[in-house]
Amino acid sequence: MAATFATSSTVVGLGSSSLSSPSRISSPNRRICLSSGFVKPTVAARNPFRQAGSNGGRFMGFERDWLRTDLNVIGFGLIGWLAPSSVPAINGKSLTGLFFESIGTELAHFPTPPALTSQFWLWLVTWHLGLFLCLTFGQIGFKGRTEDYF
Numbered sequence: 307m308a309a310t311f312a313t314s315s316t317v318v319g320l321g322s323s324s325l326s327s328p329s330r331i332s333s334p335n336r337r338i339c340l341s342s343g344f345v346k347p348t349v350a351a352r353n354p355f356r357q358a359g360s361n362g363g364r365f366m367g368f369e370r371d372w373l374r375t376d377l378n379v380i381g382f383g384l385i386g387w388l389a390p391s392s393v394p395a396i397n398g399k400s401l402t403g404l405f406f407e408s409i410g411t412e413l414a415h416f417p418t419p420p421a422l423t424s425q426f427w428l429w430l431v432t433w434h435l436g437l438f439l440c441l442t443f444g445q446i447g448f449k450g451r452t453e454d455y456f
Contacts, residue, residue, distance in 0.1 A: 383444035387437045405429040
């Protein structure tokens with residue numbers, strides 16, 4: 307009887323009243339569906355390779371304009387970084403001024419690269435880190451605003 311139950315039924319969740327009579331269990335043609343209110347139904351993960359059939363057999367991984375390039379974001383992000391980085395806050399000099407000055411001193415002896423102990427590397431990493439943060443937050447803020455996220 308247990309083998310008949312295991313092969314002829316589909317168990318979905320936990321107990322209900324469908325097991326009330328033994329005659330229902332022994333019936334080989336009857337499917338028993340056990341369910342409960344606190345068990346969520348299993349949902350298959352979205353696999354893009356299985357969904358390729360809905361697109362005529364082609365795999366569509368990204369939407370066509372996934373980057374959504376907007377020159378306003380780049381322009382405002384660059385201005386948003388150049389303004390605060392041009393404030394003379396480091397010994398009377400600005401971060402942008404120190405970075406460009408270090409580029410000039412390193413170009414003075416062009417064929418040889420900058421030494422690892424050169425201040426050029428500090429200003430390069432600091433300036434670009436600030437620029438990339440402004441561009442990233444600008445993209446999040448601008449696109450979030452235009453697409454009504456907040």
